[in-house]
Amino acid sequence: xxxxxxxxxxxxxxxxxxxxQRKKTHERSLREDVVGLLTSPFxxxxxxxxxxxxxxxxxxxxxxxxxxxxxxxGRNGAGKSTLLKILSRITRPTEGTIDIYGRVGSLLEVGTGxxxxxxxxxxxxxxxxxxxxxxxxxxxxxxxxxAFSEVEKFIDTPVKRYSSGMYMRLAFAVAAHLDPEILIVxxxxxxxxxxxxxxxxxxxxxxxxxxxxxLFVSHNMNAIEQLCGSAIxxxxxxxxxxxxxxxxxxxxxLSDAVDETTSPFVWANAGNKFDNPYFKPLKMSLxxxxxxxxxxxxxxxxxxxxxxxxxIERLDSALIFGYAIYGESGTPLYWSLQTDAPQEQWLKIKExxxxxxxxxxxxxxxxxxxxxxxxxxxxxxxxxxxxxEKGPVVYLDVHGGLSESPYWVSKRPGVxxxxxxxxxxxx
Amino acid sequence: MTHIRIEPRSSWLAMEWREVWRFRELLFFxxxxxxxxxxxxxxxxxxxxxxxxLVASFIFAIIFGNFARMPSDNLPYVIFAMGGxxxxxxxxxxxxxxxxxxxxxxxxISKVYFPRLIIPVASILAGLVDLAxxxxxxxxxxxxxxxxxxxxxxxxxxxLLLAFGIALGASLGLTAINVQYRDVGYxxxxxxxxxxxxxxxxxxxxxxxxxxxxxxxxxxxxxxxxGFRWALFGTGMPPLAELALSLSVMIAxxxxxxxxFNRMESRFADVV
Numbered sequence: 001x002x003x004x005x006x007x008x009x010x011x012x013x014x015x016x017x018x019x020x021q022r023k024k025t026h027e028r029s030l031r032e033d034v035v036g037l038l039t040s041p042f043x044x045x046x047x048x049x050x051x052x053x054x055x056x057x058x059x060x061x062x063x064x065x066x067x068x069x070x071x072x073x074g075r076n077g078a079g080k081s082t083l084l085k086i087l088s089r090i091t092r093p094t095e096g097t098i099d100i101y102g103r104v105g106s107l108l109e110v111g112t113g114x115x116x117x118x119x120x121x122x123x124x125x126x127x128x129x130x131x132x133x134x135x136x137x138x139x140x141x142x143x144x145x146x147a148f149s150e151v152e153k154f155i156d157t158p159v160k161r162y163s164s165g166m167y168m169r170l171a172f173a174v175a176a177h178l179d180p181e182i183l184i185v186x187x188x189x190x191x192x193x194x195x196x197x198x199x200x201x202x203x204x205x206x207x208x209x210x211x212x213x214x215l216f217v218s219h220n221m222n223a224i225e226q227l228c229g230s231a232i233x234x235x236x237x238x239x240x241x242x243x244x245x246x247x248x249x250x251x252x253x254l255s256d257a258v259d260e261t262t263s264p265f266v267w268a269n270a271g272n273k274f275d276n277p278y279f280k281p282l283k284m285s286l287x288x289x290x291x292x293x294x295x296x297x298x299x300x301x302x303x304x305x306x307x308x309x310x311x312i313e314r315l316d317s318a319l320i321f322g323y324a325i326y327g328e329s330g331t332p333l334y335w336s337l338q339t340d341a342p343q344e345q346w347l348k349i350k351e352x353x354x355x356x357x358x359x360x361x362x363x364x365x366x367x368x369x370x371x372x373x374x375x376x377x378x379x380x381x382x383x384x385x386x387x388x389e390k391g392p393v394v395y396l397d398v399h400g401g402l403s404e405s406p407y408w409v410s411k412r413p414g415v416x417x418x419x420x421x422x423x424x425x426x427x
Numbered sequence: 428m429t430h431i432r433i434e435p436r437s438s439w440l441a442m443e444w445r446e447v448w449r450f451r452e453l454l455f456f457x458x459x460x461x462x463x464x465x466x467x468x469x470x471x472x473x474x475x476x477x478x479x480x481l482v483a484s485f486i487f488a489i490i491f492g493n494f495a496r497m498p499s500d501n502l503p504y505v506i507f508a509m510g511g512x513x514x515x516x517x518x519x520x521x522x523x524x525x526x527x528x529x530x531x532x533x534x535x536i537s538k539v540y541f542p543r544l545i546i547p548v549a550s551i552l553a554g555l556v557d558l559a560x561x562x563x564x565x566x567x568x569x570x571x572x573x574x575x576x577x578x579x580x581x582x583x584x585x586x587l588l589l590a591f592g593i594a595l596g597a598s599l600g601l602t603a604i605n606v607q608y609r610d611v612g613y614x615x616x617x618x619x620x621x622x623x624x625x626x627x628x629x630x631x632x633x634x635x636x637x638x639x640x641x642x643x644x645x646x647x648x649x650x651x652x653x654g655f656r657w658a659l660f661g662t663g664m665p666p667l668a669e670l671a672l673s674l675s676v677m678i679a680x681x682x683x684x685x686x687x688f689n690r691m692e693s694r695f696a697d698v699v
Contacts, residue, residue: 090538091694091696093435109538115464118463125456126456
């Protein structure tokens with residue numbers, strides 16, 4: 001078995017849905033069951049396989065070696081949380097087994113079991129015990145925990161008087177000092193302000209690089225990319241991919257995650273819209289550096305080009321075309337026109353069918369969702385596709401690839417996200 | 428290196444006692460939390476523990492002792508009633524808390540692993556502190572009234588152990604069922620009310636006709652209350668037959684409770 005510390009064999013988990021209410025509530029009343037038994041006493045009580053059940057996980061197998069940091073990604077409902085719950089022994093699998101070699105600690109939530117009436121000090125002990133630490137272990141780490149949480153002054157105040165930030169810091173401080181051989185973490189970083197998330201991620205990377213085995217669920221692709229040496233992609237309860245090529249797993253996840261109905265990344269001229277002899281747009285899409293079509297969900301490190309196909313029947317020296325890009329709140333970020341450069345560098349336009357391409361400078365964009373709108377017109381004469389009106393539009397989602405720095409792993413405030421050059425002189 | 432195998436389902440009988448032992452510190456912390464939190468933000472705090480049965484006893488003394496002139500085994504009615512209410516309240520509160528314990532800890536159950544048995548056990552253990560306080564008050568009250576305990580008081584812990592065992596056995600089953608069927612939580616207050624009247628708490632068991640005593644004794648609390656009064660006041664003979672019945676019922680409840688709890692445990696996190 002060499003150094004495999006987690007070995008999952010054909011793990012499946014079935015959740016049964018209430019027969020009488022047919023909705024995903026697990027609360028049943030005795031009356032409903034008795035009535036059910038009276039009205040249909042011979043119905044088979046075991047209903048596996050019928051529509052009353054959902055397989056949250058289906059035949060998932062994988063091995064994790066000692067010291068590996070594995071990211072688990074997937075859409076909501078793909079089975080990530082169920083897998084973590086089974087790994088942390090909160091619930092049992094319906095089928096299959098998992099062998100774990102080593103002491104497991106799991107953090108599915110920060111501050112589980114905190115009691116509002118108890119002081120910070122008391123909650124450290126209570127929460128520590130709940131997470132599986134012994135009293136002596138907590139005694140030993142107590143000062144460190146308090147220092148990390150930065151709430152020294154209020155350590156004997158009931159936590160109900162804490163601000164939510166203080167509360168989170170204290171809760172995370174306890175969790176961060178859990179040191180099992182195998183750590184299981186769920187989206188703990190999704191809470192708190194940006195400052196706090198930084199701190200959590202810092203601690204996480206300390207743990208991840210400290211030789212500990214970690215299984216880590218997150219929607220933060222930057223964090224996964226930075227912290228994990230391999231990644232598992234779950235899709236509808238099955239294991240779609242498990243690889244050490246973290247970025248390729250992430251790309252697959254991102255391209256599967258595209259919701260084309262609401263955010264199309266291709267626009268095609270159906271019928272005869274925007275008809276004009278000077279520049280009739282036919283298609284707008286996104287491509288990579290080689291001109292191959294790509295989806296609208298991209299990593300910031302990717303090379304992404306906007307491709308515009310158009311029919312030009314009559315030449316006019318006043319022709320301008322390009323695109324405008326808008327951020328999530330609808331703020332225009334910039335315009336880019338083919339005629340932005342000095343005149344001698346402009347394309348020599350002739351009649352015919354054209355394919356124009358322009359590289360989108362992702363290196364200045366923050367993580368987020370962008371709208372790219374085609375602009376076409378005759379300079380100071382007329383618009384064929386006016387900015388801000390219902391012109392052709394494609395969408396772009398930028399996820400991950402912000403920086404190689406361990407201190408820049410999540411989205412920052414600001415419309416732009418740029419790495420600028422720094423110099424320094426020792427005086 | 429520790430090895431854990433996660434499997435679909437534990438067997439009926441295999442309770443993971445070793446896991447329970449490993450998490451004994453958590454048990455201690457949960458009890459400590461319950462005790463610590465219970466009377467926060469009250470002015471007289473733990474005095475409520477004494478005040479509640481004391482006031483009830485005075486009311487019973489006035490109604491049953493003064494007006495109805497019911498027998499009280501030749502004791503002042505207040506003392507007699509307290510002697511029943513103290514073990515009964517411990518028992519009734521234990522069942523109440525025990526039954527609601529798993530549902531009340533839903534947050535813990537769905538987020539952290541530990542042997543679930545710890546939850547109902549902790550909720551009942553936490554009641555022992557209240558019991559100790561109110562018991563002390565009762566003994567002080569007895570001394571004021573000029574009633575001195577006899578050597579029989581040495582058996583008092585046994586009676587309390589019996590009450591503890593019965594409450595635990597019943598709670599284990601009830602709290603497990605309550606996870607799936609919340610009806611239990613609503614039914615319990617009514618059941619406890621009826622149970623109170625079927626137990627010689629505010630009246631003396633001497634009121635029950637001799638030839639019905641065996642049936643009456645099937646209520647395990649009859650033996651406990653009778654035994655408790657005997658241990659404390661030392662009057663008459665110990666109710667040995669009833670105590671034996673109580674003990675048998677306790678053992679049956681504990682075995683049944685553990686089996687039922689164990690059977691349902693694997694689904695708690697999914698259902699709660």
